[in-house]
Amino acid sequence: MSASGALNGAIAGAVGCSALNAAGYLDMAVRARPASSTPEETVRQLAKLAHVDLGPEDRAVNRRSGLGPVLGYVIGIGAGAAFGALAGSRRAPSGLVTVLLGGAVMAASAGSLAALRISDPRTWTRGDWIADIVPHLAYGMAAAATFSRLRPPSTRCR
Template sequence: MRAAPVVDGAIAGAVGSAALNIVSYLDIAVRARPASSTPEQTAGRLADLAHVDLGPEDQAANRRSGLGPVVGYGLGIAAGALFGALAARRRIPLPVAVGLLGGGVMASSDGSLAALRISDPRTWRRADWVADIVPHLAYGMAAAATWRRLRPPSRRGR
């Protein structure tokens, strides 16, 4: 398999990640809710697990703040690349692609939060789930639409 489907998938994942962030920030603005601290906590926990010293606490806090979104984009781009590898020679209906992409990233993200003991999704309230599902749906829709744009049926299988 050539790299083009994986690269196209990664591009679709980057677009999906941007859409996820836009929807999340709009939710913060509309509901006047605080931003989630889980990206920074995830970056900190991953740094700890990798035995990476982020420096004195004031610098470490800034580094976690910068690395949190990078980890999120990395997950979104990697998920898109994986989708590209798996979908390269198949025609996946758009609603299925949206579900696979959005649901896959949501499961990976929420599973990571649970595995790293940052949050337990089993304890989330309805508002917490809505704040999680809607941006991941936006990710899935934007990534799937971008995939379709980059890989129209006439290009698949090449």
């Protein structure tokens, strides 16, 4: 495992998070849909499980609104860092890296929703899946491109 690989991966994960958010906001604008409440609900459930009091409801709602996106960044940056540490100097096709990174972040987010009983991906419609896959592919593409660009030319993704 490589510390510089983990740092490069974390940077790539941060760029991927920006792409995921941009894709999500664009989807909201195009389809005129509201923001998802699942990040805030995830924070609510995690705080409950950890026995953490977020304060009176008028303040707790704001804390959940702030911590929900932060949790998304933790997942995205963490996935990038883990990938970078594990990838080391190995080369891989950029398409494979895109799918690995996007899929890992999607699995982490959908898996946490299922584990916390916030949503059941088995009941999602085709439209729900597309709305989830597209931003995660944007994450994977941006993170893979950034990770490749940060590596020395001899170890870049093909």
